Amino acid sequence: MNVNPTLSELEAQASQEKAAFGGDAHIVCDNLVRIYKTEGVEVVALQGLDLLVQKGELVAIVGASGSGKSTLLNVLSGLDVPTAGLAKVAGTDLLSMAAKDRLRYRREVVGFIWQQTARNLLPYLTAQENVELPMKLAGKARKGRAAELLTLLGVDYCADRRPSEMSGGEQQRVAIAVALANSPQLILADEPTGELDSDTSEEVFHALRKANRELGVTVVIVTHDPLVSEQVDRTIGIRDGRTSSETLRREGAEGQIVAEEYAVLDRVGRLQLPRDFMNALELERRVRLELESDHIGVWPAREESNGE
Amino acid sequence: MKTLRLARVHPGALAMLAVLTLSACLLIAGMPRMMQGAFNRAMAQYLDAAPAQQADLTALATSNGIRQDIDSVERFKLWDAEVRKLLPAGLRPVVRPPAAGTSHMSAKTSRTPVHDTGGMRYINLAWLSDADRRVQWIEGRAPGKPSTKRFENTDIPLFEVGVVAEAATKMGLTIGTEQIIGESDYAAIKVVGIFKALNPADRWWSHNADALNVNEVQPPGKLDLEKSITALIPPAALTVLSGQARQLDYRWVLSVDTAALGSLDPVEVQAAIKDYDKALALNAKGDFAHRLDTQLANLIAAFLTKLATAQTIMYLALGGLLMVALGVIVLGVQLVLDRIDQALGLMRARGAALRQIIATAGGLTAAALLPAVLAGCSLAHLVPGPAVALVHIGPALLLLTGIGYACARAALEHRAPLNERRGDVATAKPSAKRITLEVLVIGLALVGAYLIRTRGLTTDVATQGQDPFLLFVPIALTLAAALITLRCYPYPLRLIVRLAARARPAVPFLGLTRAARARSFSVLPVLILLPALAVSVFASLISSGIVRTQEVAVWQKAGAPIRVEYAGIFTDEAIAQIGRTPGVDQVVPAQLGKVQIGFTAERADILAVDLAAWSKLIADAPITLPAQPGGDGIPALVSPAMKGRGTIDVGWQNRMKVREAGVIEKVPGFFSQGRFLVVPLDANQRAGTRVNVNTLLISGSADPAQVRAEAVKAVSAAVKGGDSAKLITVAGAAEARAAITGDALTGTVLAILRIVTVALAAYALVAVVVTLVISAAERAAALSFLRTLGLSARQAQGLTVLEISPMIVLTSLAGLALGLVLPAALGPGVDLSAYTGDLGVQSYDLDLLTPTLLAAGLTGVAVVGAYAHTAISRRRSLGSVLRVGE
Numbered sequence A: 001m002n003v004n005p006t007l008s009e010l011e012a013q014a015s016q017e018k019a020a021f022g023g024d025a026h027i028v029c030d031n032l033v034r035i036y037k038t039e040g041v042e043v044v045a046l047q048g049l050d051l052l053v054q055k056g057e058l059v060a061i062v063g064a065s066g067s068g069k070s071t072l073l074n075v076l077s078g079l080d081v082p083t084a085g086l087a088k089v090a091g092t093d094l095l096s097m098a099a100k101d102r103l104r105y106r107r108e109v110v111g112f113i114w115q116q117t118a119r120n121l122l123p124y125l126t127a128q129e130n131v132e133l134p135m136k137l138a139g140k141a142r143k144g145r146a147a148e149l150l151t152l153l154g155v156d157y158c159a160d161r162r163p164s165e166m167s168g169g170e171q172q173r174v175a176i177a178v179a180l181a182n183s184p185q186l187i188l189a190d191e192p193t194g195e196l197d198s199d200t201s202e203e204v205f206h207a208l209r210k211a212n213r214e215l216g217v218t219v220v221i222v223t224h225d226p227l228v229s230e231q232v233d234r235t236i237g238i239r240d241g242r243t244s245s246e247t248l249r250r251e252g253a254e255g256q257i258v259a260e261e262y263a264v265l266d267r268v269g270r271l272q273l274p275r276d277f278m279n280a281l282e283l284e285r286r287v288r289l290e291l292e293s294d295h296i297g298v299w300p301a302r303e304e305s306n307g308e
Numbered sequence B: 001m002k003t004l005r006l007a008r009v010h011p012g013a014l015a016m017l018a019v020l021t022l023s024a025c026l027l028i029a030g031m032p033r034m035m036q037g038a039f040n041r042a043m044a045q046y047l048d049a050a051p052a053q054q055a056d057l058t059a060l061a062t063s064n065g066i067r068q069d070i071d072s073v074e075r076f077k078l079w080d081a082e083v084r085k086l087l088p089a090g091l092r093p094v095v096r097p098p099a100a101g102t103s104h105m106s107a108k109t110s111r112t113p114v115h116d117t118g119g120m121r122y123i124n125l126a127w128l129s130d131a132d133r134r135v136q137w138i139e140g141r142a143p144g145k146p147s148t149k150r151f152e153n154t155d156i157p158l159f160e161v162g163v164v165a166e167a168a169t170k171m172g173l174t175i176g177t178e179q180i181i182g183e184s185d186y187a188a189i190k191v192v193g194i195f196k197a198l199n200p201a202d203r204w205w206s207h208n209a210d211a212l213n214v215n216e217v218q219p220p221g222k223l224d225l226e227k228s229i230t231a232l233i234p235p236a237a238l239t240v241l242s243g244q245a246r247q248l249d250y251r252w253v254l255s256v257d258t259a260a261l262g263s264l265d266p267v268e269v270q271a272a273i274k275d276y277d278k279a280l281a282l283n284a285k286g287d288f289a290h291r292l293d294t295q296l297a298n299l300i301a302a303f304l305t306k307l308a309t310a311q312t313i314m315y316l317a318l319g320g321l322l323m324v325a326l327g328v329i330v331l332g333v334q335l336v337l338d339r340i341d342q343a344l345g346l347m348r349a350r351g352a353a354l355r356q357i358i359a360t361a362g363g364l365t366a367a368a369l370l371p372a373v374l375a376g377c378s379l380a381h382l383v384p385g386p387a388v389a390l391v392h393i394g395p396a397l398l399l400l401t402g403i404g405y406a407c408a409r410a411a412l413e414h415r416a417p418l419n420e421r422r423g424d425v426a427t428a429k430p431s432a433k434r435i436t437l438e439v440l441v442i443g444l445a446l447v448g449a450y451l452i453r454t455r456g457l458t459t460d461v462a463t464q465g466q467d468p469f470l471l472f473v474p475i476a477l478t479l480a481a482a483l484i485t486l487r488c489y490p491y492p493l494r495l496i497v498r499l500a501a502r503a504r505p506a507v508p509f510l511g512l513t514r515a516a517r518a519r520s521f522s523v524l525p526v527l528i529l530l531p532a533l534a535v536s537v538f539a540s541l542i543s544s545g546i547v548r549t550q551e552v553a554v555w556q557k558a559g560a561p562i563r564v565e566y567a568g569i570f571t572d573e574a575i576a577q578i579g580r581t582p583g584v585d586q587v588v589p590a591q592l593g594k595v596q597i598g599f600t601a602e603r604a605d606i607l608a609v610d611l612a613a614w615s616k617l618i619a620d621a622p623i624t625l626p627a628q629p630g631g632d633g634i635p636a637l638v639s640p641a642m643k644g645r646g647t648i649d650v651g652w653q654n655r656m657k658v659r660e661a662g663v664i665e666k667v668p669g670f671f672s673q674g675r676f677l678v679v680p681l682d683a684n685q686r687a688g689t690r691v692n693v694n695t696l697l698i699s700g701s702a703d704p705a706q707v708r709a710e711a712v713k714a715v716s717a718a719v720k721g722g723d724s725a726k727l728i729t730v731a732g733a734a735e736a737r738a739a740i741t742g743d744a745l746t747g748t749v750l751a752i753l754r755i756v757t758v759a760l761a762a763y764a765l766v767a768v769v770v771t772l773v774i775s776a777a778e779r780a781a782a783l784s785f786l787r788t789l790g791l792s793a794r795q796a797q798g799l800t801v802l803e804i805s806p807m808i809v810l811t812s813l814a815g816l817a818l819g820l821v822l823p824a825a826l827g828p829g830v831d832l833s834a835y836t837g838d839l840g841v842q843s844y845d846l847d848l849l850t851p852t853l854l855a856a857g858l859t860g861v862a863v864v865g866a867y868a869h870t871a872i873s874r875r876r877s878l879g880s881v882l883r884v885g886e
Helices: A007-015 A069-076 A099-108 A127-138 A145-152 A168-180 A198-215 A275-280 B003-009 B011-049 B073-085 B165-170 B235-239 B266-282 B296-349 B354-381 B389-413 B432-455 B468-488 B490-502 B506-517 B523-558 B572-579 B611-617 B704-718 B733-741 B744-774 B776-788 B793-829 B849-873 B878-884
Strands: A027-038 A041-053 A058-063 A084-089 A110-113 A186-190 A218-223 A234-239 A242-251 A257-263 A287-291 A296-300 B057-063 B104-109 B121-128 B135-140 B147-151 B154-164 B178-181 B187-197 B215-217 B226-232 B248-254 B289-293 B562-566 B584-597 B603-609 B634-638 B647-651 B655-663 B676-679 B695-700 B728-732
Touching (some): A069 A084, A145 A168, B011 B744, B296 B389, B296 B523, B354 B389, B490 B506, B506 B793, B603 B611
Parallel strands (some): A058 A218, A058 A234, A110 A186
Antiparallel strands (some): B154 B226, B215 B226, B584 B603
16 A cells, blocks of 8 residues: 555545445344333343354354344344344345335345244144245245255155144254245244254254255354254354354364354454353453463453552 | 135134124114114104195196196196106105005095075085095996086086085985086086995095085184085096186195105105105196195104104114124224234244235135125115115124224234234333323313203204214213223222232232233223123113103003093993903092183183092002192192182083192193193082093903993993993003004114113123133233242132223223213203103113113123133143243
């Protein structure tokens, strides 16, 4: 860059669009805020959450109850509108969508799976009809698509059964087929295995991974099941309405899975220290930072000498 | 999507909605038919009671000379066609074709004097188009062609005529009698036939009563009677009958079908009659003076005025029913929507556009409503009566409201796709705008009620229609009462909650707190329950008021269970014999007469009777008689018209002086207005003559016909010869009751009021039950949660009852109060005398029992329903219920 730019160069620089946060990531959440307001009482569910998910990724979002993960999912699914911040999915700005765009978004961009197996499917329709429902709603029914999806997820034998005639795992796998019906780019699953035993959970996860690998769909799973995090490439922890940590999983040199937990640094440099770290060193109110050549050291504040 | 399959999943809710709609449609479409049918029958009855001459349309033309004479039946018929052609379309359906009913044509002279009688005899000539069908020649023959006769050196026409038998005896017009008629242009008549009417009661004769009876008038200042009769002439005589020298009128009588009149708008009929009159005058042929001669418009106007306010009451009751039915259907739709809410939410989340959601909700509602509305309307078709606007508008309104509500609610609920609410954070406070609006409604209602009491109503209903005020005020009052109830009911509850909080048991505190928070009870049930109860109480008050007043009217008219009047004198033996008739308990003799007041032409009615005995006779009836005044001489109770005269000199059997000892407004069964006196039975005896009993007041269960037979027998035994049967009249309470309660309208009005009462009570109950069902899931979750904290099943039931009942009790009380206030508020504007033998309904505040039972019963059943509901939901396992609430 020129050390002494001319005025015209500065102008050009100013008018140039800066690369947005997250660049071309599939899901971009920047400083996302969602406040529920009822008759003057405010509940802040998301308080400046940042999140980036790349296309084709399989990520899990974990967090305690009330941490805001379901709110995040509702925002991403287009069912809820954030109060402030930036939320983009596949280039669509979720804040500035008109009702029509929102409908198109729900029809074409996302698929959704809820925790309650019964809530995902209409009880009076068969599995096949349930899968056809979103296509019909969008007005573009494709012949054979439903059977195709049910086969892919290994529940083709359930095509003519009603939800009440299926097991929980089968229901969830049909629900995945329903979510995939309109070939979305993103699948959001809210505790998809919350009501299932571990074996059935495994089946459902297998189905989700299959959809992720074979159809190239981005999958975001919200859960507080620690086992889930072992099944995904990346686990994002949410605490008090913010992303607090990320666990990356990669294969080690000897083929073993190595999980590394990272704290998340936001755009202005804020960092959330894990609570047990803070408790262990009794970090309170202020800490001392020391910049080293390859890391930053965080130290408890020195004991103030009493005038000595 | 797959609406029918969705419908099959929730058969209960949809069936309930369908049944509610069916019943509402049946009532809303059936009762106006019933009512209109009764109104029409009553109008036909009223018009039929008037002479046909007034009710029919008569086109009248007067001939003024030879050029204008109609000399043949053919020309009459041509004219008839012309006259009918001019009929406005609005009148055509009610006019009978030629020669049907009383339709006929006539040519009639009027005031045609008989020569040389000094204006004391009149023989009019009349040709009546269908006389041959109406008369029977009992002597001589039907008149034939006219001929001529020489009189005062000129040839004058000689008409062969037929007269009624009465004319032969009263006017000496026997067969072969010839008379010269006319003043200057003479004609002669010759009686060739004597006839009698085949059916004198036929309404046709009302137009030609002058041919059937000799009209006798006593002209002022003369001792003899002036007599006139109309003699019949044959069609052939028309060629000779001319209007040149005498008053000759042509009439085309268009018979009006009073029963068909009901299907038309009376106001339009009145206008059409006016139009017809104008059309006839404008299309007059030649020099004829044409006009329409009818009283139909006036008769209709009189009828409408008589029934207008009563009709308003009916519409008020039906309007209330319609409103409540709408509310109940909306509640039913809410139940259905509640059931499919999750499916709609899922569809919305899966990418359904709002219109798809609306179509599903609307379609499902229509699937339940449409067949029910059609079935209800078809069933209502079985109810006899014409279809008025409400018959079509009502069910259409029900259908559209149901579907419209379903669509609107689905749209509002699912406008935002996320079907989760954080409504638990705080209760919504009403906005200032809403409070202002509510205060405005309450203010308007109170001002309206005040105005209706002070300014009254317009009475010119025949031309101006109903006073909208009468309909507006009750609706506004109901709305105001509902708003006040909704806004204010938590305050007394909170007071009780405070007390309950200090008490040891937790259940009252918890139950009342939940009731005061009113989460479980929404606005809709209050808006249904309150008007339902109010209108229901109102209807029951009105109907019991009518029934009671009818009974009073019956006794006012009858005076005694059986009353025997005789134009002669009952002997003691005869009285004793009548008293022995099976079923006769008690006989009170009386003497009825007419007396001269002073020595003037003033006359008064008088009744000599033992009032104490009479009072005893009618001890069970809802009327009372004053006590007989005692004292010297002849004490008399006088009518208000004779008040203040002190001692009155009257001439009855003897001259007597009666002393005014009090005033009596009415003498039941005898006098209600004018001048009358009531004296002790032995008044004549005290005046020096004897008591001649001519009236008997009888109590007991005897059959009036038997009493009559016995009276005839007893009287015949005393008086030899003569037709005693004709001189005895027997009347009684049963007959009066049949006359008052038996007319087409009264029975229907009472039936409708009773149906409305029952239907509204049923709807109110349904409203409570549906509300319970709608809030069941939420309540079950709350109760299950409390039960995990140690609430016993019995306590849970108590809790539900405590939670539900305050609202029901308070709303019931408000509804009851409003229902009791409504008649008082509308009192001056509502005249129900048409249903009570022209006796105005004076007070409504007597019968508190029915309304109170209604309100209490409703509350009781609702509370029991709440209790039963909890008992049933107890069977569900805690786990599953808690899970539902997650």
